[in-house]
Amino acid sequence: MIHVREITKIYGKTLAIRDVSFQVERGEILGLLGPNGAGKTTTIRILTCHTPPTSGTATVAGFDVGTQSLEVRRRIGYMPETAGLYEDMTVSSFLNFTAEIKGLDRTRQKKCVGAVLDRLNLESVSHRLIRNLSRGYRQRVGLAQALVADPEVLILDEPTVGLDPAQIREIRSLVTSMAGEKTVILSTHILPEVAAVCSRIAIINLGRIAAVGSPGELSRKYAPESRIAVLADGERELLQRALENIRGVVRVALQENAIRQKGLLFHLDIESPGDIRDMIPATVQETGGRLLEVYSMGATLEEVYMKAIMGEKEDVVSRLQA
Amino acid sequence: MWFPVYKREIGAYLHSPVLYVIGGVFLFLVAYFSLGMMVEFSDVYTDFNMRQIYGMGSMNVTEWVIQGFFGLLNFLLLFTIPLLTMRLFAEEKRNRTFELLVTCPVRDGEILAGKFLSCMTVLLFFLGSCFIYPLLVDKFSEPEWPVIATGYLGLFLAAGAYLSFGVFASSVTENQVIAAFLTFGGLLFFYLVGDVTSSREGLLGQVSSVLSIRQHSAGFAKGVIEIRDLIYFASFIAFFLFLSLECLKIRRWRG
Numbered sequence: 001m002i003h004v005r006e007i008t009k010i011y012g013k014t015l016a017i018r019d020v021s022f023q024v025e026r027g028e029i030l031g032l033l034g035p036n037g038a039g040k041t042t043t044i045r046i047l048t049c050h051t052p053p054t055s056g057t058a059t060v061a062g063f064d065v066g067t068q069s070l071e072v073r074r075r076i077g078y079m080p081e082t083a084g085l086y087e088d089m090t091v092s093s094f095l096n097f098t099a100e101i102k103g104l105d106r107t108r109q110k111k112c113v114g115a116v117l118d119r120l121n122l123e124s125v126s127h128r129l130i131r132n133l134s135r136g137y138r139q140r141v142g143l144a145q146a147l148v149a150d151p152e153v154l155i156l157d158e159p160t161v162g163l164d165p166a167q168i169r170e171i172r173s174l175v176t177s178m179a180g181e182k183t184v185i186l187s188t189h190i191l192p193e194v195a196a197v198c199s200r201i202a203i204i205n206l207g208r209i210a211a212v213g214s215p216g217e218l219s220r221k222y223a224p225e226s227r228i229a230v231l232a233d234g235e236r237e238l239l240q241r242a243l244e245n246i247r248g249v250v251r252v253a254l255q256e257n258a259i260r261q262k263g264l265l266f267h268l269d270i271e272s273p274g275d276i277r278d279m280i281p282a283t284v285q286e287t288g289g290r291l292l293e294v295y296s297m298g299a300t301l302e303e304v305y306m307k308a309i310m311g312e313k314e315d316v317v318s319r320l321q322a
Numbered sequence: 323m324w325f326p327v328y329k330r331e332i333g334a335y336l337h338s339p340v341l342y343v344i345g346g347v348f349l350f351l352v353a354y355f356s357l358g359m360m361v362e363f364s365d366v367y368t369d370f371n372m373r374q375i376y377g378m379g380s381m382n383v384t385e386w387v388i389q390g391f392f393g394l395l396n397f398l399l400l401f402t403i404p405l406l407t408m409r410l411f412a413e414e415k416r417n418r419t420f421e422l423l424v425t426c427p428v429r430d431g432e433i434l435a436g437k438f439l440s441c442m443t444v445l446l447f448f449l450g451s452c453f454i455y456p457l458l459v460d461k462f463s464e465p466e467w468p469v470i471a472t473g474y475l476g477l478f479l480a481a482g483a484y485l486s487f488g489v490f491a492s493s494v495t496e497n498q499v500i501a502a503f504l505t506f507g508g509l510l511f512f513y514l515v516g517d518v519t520s521s522r523e524g525l526l527g528q529v530s531s532v533l534s535i536r537q538h539s540a541g542f543a544k545g546v547i548e549i550r551d552l553i554y555f556a557s558f559i560a561f562f563l564f565l566s567l568e569c570l571k572i573r574r575w576r577g
Contacts (some may be wrong), residue, residue: 019425048425049425050421050424050425070427071427072431073425073426073428075429076425078422078425080418080421080422080425082416084417084419084420084421084422085332085419085422086330086417086419087417088334088337089330089333089334089337090340091334093333097326097329097330098426100326100329100425101323101326101327101423101425101427101428102427103323103424129370145422233516241527282538
């Protein structure tokens with residue numbers, strides 16, 4: 001659905017992004033993850049035909065962002081980072097305006113605006129001026145204008161910045177509900193957000209793509225060690241030693257600060273992709289302890305992210321040295 | 323696709339107090355000076371001695387009042403239009419709504435057309451409501467209606483020219499004060515350039531008289547339509563709208 005091939009953007013003398021390539025398939029939710037200033041917004045602005053790339057090509061639904069920009073813009077719903085809204089309009093007149101400018105005829109316009117007001121719970125404020133709305137509502141209005149023409153592609157630049165946890169959940173569940181139906185690119189620097197909603201991740205750092213893949217692929221690639229959590233009741237040192245003796249266990253760490261009612265929580269780092277959960281009940285019983293819980297944690301996205309980004313830095317440093 | 327933009331702009335004007343303040347002051351000034359000119363005319367007309375002093379055997383209401391009326395409106399537009407055009411692009415850029423607009427499936431030219439025409443509509447209302455003064459003159463005297471017609475034509479052309487310059491100034495900056503002052507300064511230059519240097523001989527004099535908005539508007543207020551005046555205004559408007567469009571494109575290319 002979206003193909004980005006080696007796009008580079010230079011602002012004056014500043015290199016914003018370099019040789020960025022990735023693809024997004026129809027119905028996929030791609031998380032564009034990276035620290036602030038990594039080039040997420042630049043990438044998005046190129047895809048939304050706001051700024052053309054210095055070199056490289058990008059296509060959306062087969063249309064080139066440079067030469068067929070109108071066709072691309074017809075298919076995209078875009079929510080900019082700090083959604084600028086017309087403060088002097090009411091929510092419904094603003095949405096009617098965006099529907100109209102996106103080429104919907106009068107009957108579809110009415111239907112679509114009604115649907116999007118309903119979907120984002122904006123009906124109660126539809127006659128209020130945008131100027132007087134709270135942050136959460138404004139953000140929802142920003143999302144509503146992106147969704148109003150029912151676009152095939154949805155591009156959201158930091159959609160949850162400045163929202164409270166309940167609102168963040170709301171927006172995330174909304175995005176998740178569109179999986180399969182719409183192609184979504186969501187940029188963020190918040191890791192749990194990506195973990196919660198995205199089916200694929202592109203990590204971007206220093207203007208370059210550091211890694212692309214599904215969360216599973218990335219954690220296998222960047223954090224081959226996996227982690228098992230064991231919650232058990234018993235003698236602390238005995239348990240620790242017994243767990244350390246299981247074959248394949250690299251490290252056992254007692255989680256002192258974890259919130260729990262009883263028992264001791266250990267994190268076991270294991271080296272191979274093999275699963276050792278079968279062996280844990282017996283091991284704990286041998287020490288005279290009582291096993292409460294065992295579960296596999298996988299590598300956290302945070303580890304993947306840090307490794308990908310650090311790898312990128314080392315790469316740059318070594319290239320500079322060479 | 324220009325129509326939604328146009329509609330939104332009209333709404334934005336109507337919802338902002340700026341329009342009412344500008345309109346109120348504009349209409350007050352027009353009323354005060356137009357009525358003043360009429361009173362002065364009737365005073366002079368009825369007093370034989372005054373007519374001798376002014377050196378007019380036969381006085382003509384068209385020359386005296388109607389021409390003055392159009393000169394007045396033209397002059398007031400110089401101050402009014404920068405205040406109407408300053409927000410057109412500058413405000414959108416400052417409020418970051420421009421990003422929204424340019425990523426919608428609408429061409430730069432359509433955005434420009436919507437904005438230009440919305441401001442033109444506002445001015446049509448301003449100038450239209452001033453039509454009451456020619457009517458008033460007609461009630462008490464016999465002005466030449468063809469002159470009023472050409473005078474209005476000239477006024478609309480001048481307004482279009484001022485607007486196109488204002489739109490251009492607003493497209494180069496995101497600061498409304500800068501946009502307004504650039505427009506005001508630019509328009510004042512085009513307005514006065516002929517008066518200062520057109521008497522000079524040689525190229526400078528010729529060029530400045532060719533550029534002068536005032537000299538090109540003068541004919542219309544006298545009831546004369548000259549092709550070169552029409553060409554002047556048409557090319558003035560086209561030139562600055564073209565520059566505005568290029569400015570929007572440069573933004574696209576530079577980001």
